Structure formats: structure tokens, C-alpha cells
Amino acid sequence: MEDEESITAALKALSSPVRLQIMEWLRDPRAHFPPQRDGDLVEDGVCVNFITAKLGLSQPSASVHMKMLAGANLVRPKRIKQSVFYKRNEEAIRSLQEELAKRV
């Protein structure tokens, strides 16, 4: 059971074409990103650096987008060495969809 605030935060996070695109990419990291040295694409997540490059936005913009997705609990960050890797939070995503089915 989520409160309305967390639901609208998640919906707002997803209502940007840029962030929706990121979420889609993260469903199948191996299909969309090159192999990484320091973290496994699937196990650990995708390095922000690669997401930034693929987006074609500035590094700070990408950083903020990822932070918003993380703030909505849709992805989770993991720091390895100097890099941050983002991975989908499947449980929270499922819970959002359930909550959405109840309310909308």
C-alpha cells in the first residue's frame, strides 16, 4: 500500500520521455549498453556514464534524471569504486502498477 504522494511522484518520474526511455533501456541492459569493467550490467546495474552517453544530454542533466528516478524508488543506485550503477527496482515497479490498478 503506497500513499498518494509516492504514486504521483513515480508517475511524474515516468511521465518524461527521457526517463521512460531510461526505464525501458534498463529492462534489458545487455541489449542497450556495452559491457562494463567494474560492475555487471544485470547484477549491479548500468553505469550512469553510459546512460549519459546514450541519452545525448549533458552529464549533470543525466545525473538529475537518475536522481529523480531513484527518488521515486523506481531504480536503485549502487556505488562501486568511483562509479554509480543504477538498476531497476522491480518490486517497487510492480507495487506501483498494482496500486495504479486499484486507483486508476
Added chain:
Amino acid sequence: MEDEESITAALKALSSPVRLQIMEWLRDPRAHFPPQRDGDLVEDGVCVNFITAKLGLSQPSASVHMKMLAGANLVRPKRIKQSVFYKRNEEAIRSLQEELAKRV
């Protein structure tokens, strides 16, 4: 199959607490709105006038919110006499949820 634009439009429409609330009310109009003279709450939809009153916003603000929901195809307007009645578009809502399950 919906295109990304219609999905993000729908998500944006739902990512406002006000509009999410409206969508919830419209799930069970009889539980949330008084009986109407000119149109059946369930068959025809809920009169904008009642939605406006329940929201506690100005009439133009309510009008714009409803227009956004309608623009995202989440509700459908029906004009009877001088009033407009809004009803959920269950098919489009289901289709959005399916599309969301595929992408997010």
C-alpha cells in the same frame, strides 16, 4: 499499441494529485457525487459542475484539468443540454496499463 507520446501524456495527466483524485472519484460516481437531473452518473458520467465543487478549485481550473484528462484519452466528455459529463474511458485505461507493463 500506443506510441510513446500518448503514454507520457497519460502519465503526465495522472501524475497530478488533483487529477489522480478525479480518476478515483470517477471509478464509483455514485459514492462520490449527488444524483443528477440531466444525465445518469454511471451511464453518462459526472457533470463538470459537481467535480468542480468537490475539488474546491475555481471553475476554469477544474475545466482545464478535465480537458487534460480528456486529451490523454483517460476520460470522455458527453454533452447533454448545457452540461458536460465526464466518464472514464476504461478501454484506454486498460490499454495504458498494459503498455506500461510492457515498457516500465
Added chain:
DNA sequence: ATCCTATATAATATAATTCCTATATAGGTG
């Protein structure tokens, strides 16, 4: 320590959202 790479934060500009008041339009009623 110095340098390099990766990410975050600050400052800023522009655009979009959300609300308001005032006004216009559309449709009935007397």
C-alpha cells in the same frame, strides 16, 4: 601529492504547470 575519471551541486535561463480573475461562448428558460 598530482592528475584523471566519475558524479554531484550551484547558478542560471527558458519553458511548462497550475492556479487565479475576467471575459467569451453555448444552451435553456421566461
Added chain:
DNA sequence: CACCTATATAGGAATTATATTATATAGGAT
């Protein structure tokens, strides 16, 4: 027709979102 009710549109103010460049911080490598 004049008038009333219901809804939409226009214009404007405050807030939030999205992007940028410049700078700060964090961690490794030389």
C-alpha cells in the same frame, strides 16, 4: 429578445521542470 446557468478561453502570476555551463567532491592511478 433578455437573462441565467454551464463551460471554455485569455491573460497573468507563482511555482516547478529541464536544460545548460562552471565548479566541487570522491575515488583511483601514476
